[in-house]
Amino acid sequence: MFDFFKNKEPVTENTNSVVTQDYTDVGEIANYFHNETGIIFDSQMSVLKNKVTSFCKQREIDSFSRLLNDIKHNMQLKQELIDCLTTNETFFYREFKQIEKLVELVKNSNTSVKILCAPSSTGEEPYSIAIALLEAGINASNFDILGIDINSDAISKAKIAVYGERHLRNLTPQIISKYFSLDNSKYALNQNIKSLVSFKIANIFDDSFKSIGTFDYIFSRNMLIYFDKKHKLKAKNILESMRKTDETDVFFGHADLF
Ligand SMILES: C[S@@+](CC[C@H](N)C(=O)[O-])C[C@H]1O[C@@H](n2cnc3c(N)ncnc32)[C@H](O)[C@@H]1O
Structure with missing residues (x-):
């Protein structure tokens, strides 16, 4: 109840009209965001509320209900909200055992392979796969890697491929000096690796998602x-239907329990 009063502030606009800010009930934004992306905030509603309140204030949107109406009609604003609310934590050679397993499978296949990373976040995972395949002596012409993510900032960063030291913590100094150049305390990935991965902004639940094709191997880790349970299952079905054959499993992360 007190929250209600705290979040309603009169704001003076153009000196002669007064609008009331209403950042009280973030529930409808949470529901809309959940239906669109699959992401739930259940135990973190106060975090969501703070983030959405700042988002609105920065753009002079005076209430959550106005924001909800605007994102339904303004695709750019909707994308900005998605970029603000998704978590993109990732790093090179994360859960490396699965990448080693993929390398073995690619080594044993006698055709060139298509690999999907959904989601790729800022690129560390698909680039790790490219590096590991090259390190195993597999020719770059034998694989094709696509990274997709719903977050457009993450995809822009993936294309630039300049990383802080923290993101390289699992790499050996040899791998770092072979594939990166150090510039102003940042590590820029060499062009020869960048050119092996393409990126696309995509929501796996969009109707058009499946039109990106079928793949020999699919990574979907830590998304x-x-x-919630329903979207986990839906995502699993979508990704499994995009395999070229039923014989390969999708590589999910160890925390992505069903
Ligand atoms: C924690 S990152 C995982 C990145 C990488 N796979 C890894 O394991 O390090 C989770 C990513 O999932 C993306 N994501 C969340 N919902 C999505 C959706 N519906 N479609 C596509 N990407 C989504 C987020 O934007 C975020 O970049």
Whole structure:
């Protein structure tokens, strides 16, 4: 109840009209965001509320209900909200055992392979796969890697491929000096690796998502952890239907439990 009063502030606009800010009930934004992306905030509603309140204030949107109306009609604003609310934590050679397993499978296949990373976040995972395949002596012409993510900032960063030291913590000094150049305390990935991965902004739940094709191997790690049970299952079905054959499993992360 007190929250209600705290979040309603009169704001003077153009000296002669007064609008009331209403940042009280973030529930409808949470529901809309959940339906669109699969992501739930259940135990973190206060975090969501703070983030959405700042988002609105920065853009002079005076209430959550106005924001909800605007994102339904303004795709740019909707994308900005998605970029603000998704968590993009990732690093090179994360859960490396699965990448080693993929390398073995690619080594044993006698055709060139298509690999999907959904989600790729800022690029560390698909680039790790490219580096590991090259390190195993596999020719770059034998694989094709696509990274997709719903977050457009993450995809822009993936294309630039300049990383802080923290993101390289699992790499050996040899790998770092072979594939990166150090510039102003940042590590820029060499063009020869960048050119092996393409990126696309995509929501796996969009109707158009499946039109990106079918793949020999699919990585989908540490995304389902943000979904409710229904969306985990839906995502699993979508990704499994995009395999070229039923014989390969989708590589989910160890925390992506069903
Ligand atoms: C924690 S990162 C995982 C990145 C990488 N796979 C890894 O394991 O290090 C989770 C990513 O999932 C993306 N994501 C969340 N919901 C999505 C959706 N519906 N479609 C596509 N990407 C989504 C987020 O934007 C975020 O970049």
